[in-house]
Amino acid sequence: MYKETNKRSIVKGITWRLVATTTTIVIVYVFFDRLxxxxxxxxxxxxxxxxxxWLHERAWFKVRWGxxxxxxxxxxxxxxxxxxxxxxxxxxxxELEKIDIPLERIDSKDIRDLIPDIGYEREDRNRHMHxxxxxxxxxxxxxxxxxxxxxxxxxESRRAIRDMVKNxxxxxxxxxxxxCKSRDYKGAYAKALAGxxxxxxxxxxxxxxxxxxxxxxxTETTSVDEAASLIVKYIKKHYVK
Amino acid sequence: MYKETNKRSIVKGITWRLVATTTTIVIVYVFFDRLxxxxxxxxxxxxxxxxxxWLHERAWFKVRWGxxxxxxxxxxxxxxxxxxxxxxxxxxxxELEKIDIPLERIDSKDIRDLIPDIGYEREDRNRHMHxxxxxxxxxxxxxxxxxxxxxxxxxESRRAIRDMVKNxxxxxxxxxxxxCKSRDYKGAYAKALAGxxxxxxxxxxxxxxxxxxxxxxxTETTSVDEAASLIVKYIKKHYVK
Numbered sequence: 001m002y003k004e005t006n007k008r009s010i011v012k013g014i015t016w017r018l019v020a021t022t023t024t025i026v027i028v029y030v031f032f033d034r035l036x037x038x039x040x041x042x043x044x045x046x047x048x049x050x051x052x053x054w055l056h057e058r059a060w061f062k063v064r065w066g067x068x069x070x071x072x073x074x075x076x077x078x079x080x081x082x083x084x085x086x087x088x089x090x091x092x093x094x095e096l097e098k099i100d101i102p103l104e105r106i107d108s109k110d111i112r113d114l115i116p117d118i119g120y121e122r123e124d125r126n127r128h129m130h131x132x133x134x135x136x137x138x139x140x141x142x143x144x145x146x147x148x149x150x151x152x153x154x155x156e157s158r159r160a161i162r163d164m165v166k167n168x169x170x171x172x173x174x175x176x177x178x179x180c181k182s183r184d185y186k187g188a189y190a191k192a193l194a195g196x197x198x199x200x201x202x203x204x205x206x207x208x209x210x211x212x213x214x215x216x217x218x219t220e221t222t223s224v225d226e227a228a229s230l231i232v233k234y235i236k237k238h239y240v241k
Numbered sequence: 242m243y244k245e246t247n248k249r250s251i252v253k254g255i256t257w258r259l260v261a262t263t264t265t266i267v268i269v270y271v272f273f274d275r276l277x278x279x280x281x282x283x284x285x286x287x288x289x290x291x292x293x294x295w296l297h298e299r300a301w302f303k304v305r306w307g308x309x310x311x312x313x314x315x316x317x318x319x320x321x322x323x324x325x326x327x328x329x330x331x332x333x334x335x336e337l338e339k340i341d342i343p344l345e346r347i348d349s350k351d352i353r354d355l356i357p358d359i360g361y362e363r364e365d366r367n368r369h370m371h372x373x374x375x376x377x378x379x380x381x382x383x384x385x386x387x388x389x390x391x392x393x394x395x396x397e398s399r400r401a402i403r404d405m406v407k408n409x410x411x412x413x414x415x416x417x418x419x420x421c422k423s424r425d426y427k428g429a430y431a432k433a434l435a436g437x438x439x440x441x442x443x444x445x446x447x448x449x450x451x452x453x454x455x456x457x458x459x460t461e462t463t464s465v466d467e468a469a470s471l472i473v474k475y476i477k478k479h480y481v482k
Contacts, residue, residue, distance in 0.1 A: 008307020016297050023289055024265060027282050032273060041268050048264055056257050064341065066249020100305065102383050114375045115356055116368075127357075134355045135376075142343050144383045 006058075013053035021046045070101065072140040073239040074165045075231065077149035078158060078210060079173030080202045081188055082180040084219045088173060089149040091228035096147065099240060104139055106132065106148040120199040122154060129157035133164035140166055145239075153201040155208045167239060171231060172213035177202045179220065247299075254294035262287045311342065313381040314480040315406045316472065318390035319399060319451060320414030321443045322429055323421040325460045329414060330390040332469035337388065340481060345380055347373065347389040361440040363395060370398035374405035381407055386480075394442040396449045408480060412472060413454035418443045420461065 021042045028038035075092065077085040086107055093105045115131045118124055129152060136146050152158050162168045180202060181189045192200035201207040215234060217227045262283045269279035316333065318326040327348055334346045356372045359365055370393060377387050393399050403409045421443060422430045433441035442448040456475060458468045 005307045005309050011307065012297075012301055015301075016294070019293055019297060020261070020290060023293065024286060027285055027289075028269060031278050031282050037272050041272055044268055045265060048268075049261060052260055052264065053257070056253075056260060060253055060256075066246045066252065068246045104379065104383060114372055114379065116359060116372070118357060118359065131355055131357070138345065138355065138380075139383070142345060142380070142383065142385045144385075 009054055009057040010050075012057065013050050016053060017046055017050055020049065070143045071167065071239065072102075072143050072145040073167035073169060073235065074136050074140070074145065074161075075147045075169050075171060075235065076152070076158070076161060077147075077171045077173055078152045078213075080175060080177060080180045080207050081151055081200070082183045082186075083173045083175035084183075084217075084224065085149040085151075085173045087224055088171075088217065088227045088231070089147050091224055092231050093147045095228055095232045096145075096235065099236070101240060102142075102144045104144050104146050106135070106146055108150045122199075126154060126157045126160070129154075130160055130164075133161045136161070136165045151201055151207070153205065153207040155210075158210060169215065169234065169238075170210055170213040171215045171217060172210045173217050173219060173227075174209075175219040250295055250298040251291075253298065254291050257294060258287055258291055261290065311384045312408065312480065313343075313384050313386040314408035314410060314476065315377050315381070315386065315402075316388045316410050316412060316476065317393070317399070317402060318388075318412045318414055319393045319454075321416060321418060321421045321448050322392055322441070323424045323427075324414045324416035325424075325458075325465065326390040326392075326414045328465055329412075329458065329468045329472070330388050332465055333472050334388045336469055336473045337386075337476065340477070342481060343383075343385045345385050345387050347376070347387055349391045363440075367395060367398045367401070370395075371401055371405075374402045377402070377406045392442055392448070394446065394448040396451075399451060410456065410475065410479075411451055411454040412456045412458060413451045414458050414460060414468075415450075416460040 024045055025038045025042040028041050029035055032038065075089070077089045079085045086109070089105070089107070093103065096103055111132065114135065115128065117128060129150070132148065132150065136148065139146055152161075158170065162170070184190060188197065188200070189203065191197045192203040195204075197203075199205040215231060217230070219227075222230075265286055266279045266283040269282050270276055273279065316330070318330045320326045327350070330346070330348070334344065337344055352373065355376065356369065358369060370391070373389065373391065377389065380387055393402075399411065403411070425431060429438065429441070430444065432438045433444040438444075440446040456472055458471070460468075463471075
């Protein structure tokens with residue numbers, strides 16, 4: 001959150017003065033046809049009003065009226081492990097940062113510093129999702145939008161998130177299990193296939209495809225940049241006014 | 242976070258006009274000694290400049306320069322169970338809300354929706370504290386200040402919080418164990434004494450008194466209202482400019 005510095009009020013006062021004094025000089029000149037007096041009036045006005053404008057600006061900072069809370073959204077990326085969620089979400093986050101909205105990135109890989117994973121059973125995962133929903137709510141209460149990426153394989157946990165948060169936008173990052181396996185640079189699928197990882201969506205656990213995603217990205221036909229620009233456009237259209 | 246509405250810009254334009262037009266009329270009158278023409282000039286100026294002011298305001302919203310991030314703080318209430326932390330912290334939160342800073346309340350009793358407690362051993366508690374520190378950091382990155390109340394009996398976990406967050410203010414809510422026991426409306430001390438609760442600070446677990454608390458509240462001699470107003474004064478002096 002920002003507040004306006006004194007300097008900003010002063011410089012705003014000066015730029016406004018340029019606009020305003022020119023108008024005054026023109027008006028006085030039209031009325032009296034005396035350019036010298038018109039300019040003199042403009043000069044005195046300038047000196048006086050820069051100070052008055054500054055006072056007027058600072059007085060308005062005390063007034064709460066007419067300020068509107070920024071409405072937050074939640075971009076929720078779901079998809080199989082290694083489908084490309086994180087890459088696209090990172091790109092989208094970078095793009096959205098540029099337009100100066102309060103924004104937080106939440107990803108499964110760094111959420112553990114905040115919320116410990118306490119199991120990989122369906123119920124544990126749902127409870128974990130519920131906590132993440134709570135975190136998003138806390139941020140949203142402070143007008144902070146979120147870019148979240150989680151496998152979130154179950155319908156009911158995505159549904160829970162949708163019920164908890166405001167302006168939820170589900171982005172389904174669609175990729176074939178075979179494609180994901182071929183991208184397996186971390187060896188996660190290999191470990192899951194070998195039975196080292198249990199309850200791994202796409203291997204020995206289901207991934208329930210979202211039926212009502214606001215945005216579907218088919219990673220076989222859409223590049224990361226294309227996907228990101230599509231999503232940013234959607235957000236700008238619906239949530240950034 | 243707030244943004245300024247169009248309406249606010251317009252009304253600001255009108256109040257400014259009252260100040261500015263009066264000045265113009267006075268200046269023109271002083272120069273030309275013709276009140277009728279001075280008023281006519283003022284009238285035309287008014288019409289023209291309300292529109293120009295509005296455009297000028299909206300143009301400045303696109304400019305980032307001169308806006309300063311609000312610096313967040315963390316008020317950290319520590320003390321024995323039932324020492325009165327939550328009551329004082331709630332009161333302080335209510336008072337600080339009024340001065341319109343982005344603020345979040347964090348209390349041990351409702352943090353579990355967000356971060357599960359996974360044990361009451363010293364190490365578990367410290368890990369839990371570390372997660373709460375992470376939450377505060379996330380909020381602070383978005384300029385949100387926090388009012389947190391946790392027993393936080395160990396030096397090292399309070400130290401960890403201090404190292405993680407910005408502008409940490411420790412409030413030690415001091416109360417005798419006997420006093421806390423006598424306030425035991427929830428029966429927590431009774432259960433701890435009966436051995437039902439383990440690792441209960443003040444009963445079978447230590448509470449390490451903070452040595453470097455910014456504020457110490459002695460609940461035997463200070464009322465809740467007095468304590469709250471003391472703390473709010475401290476915050477206003479150091480962190481709200």
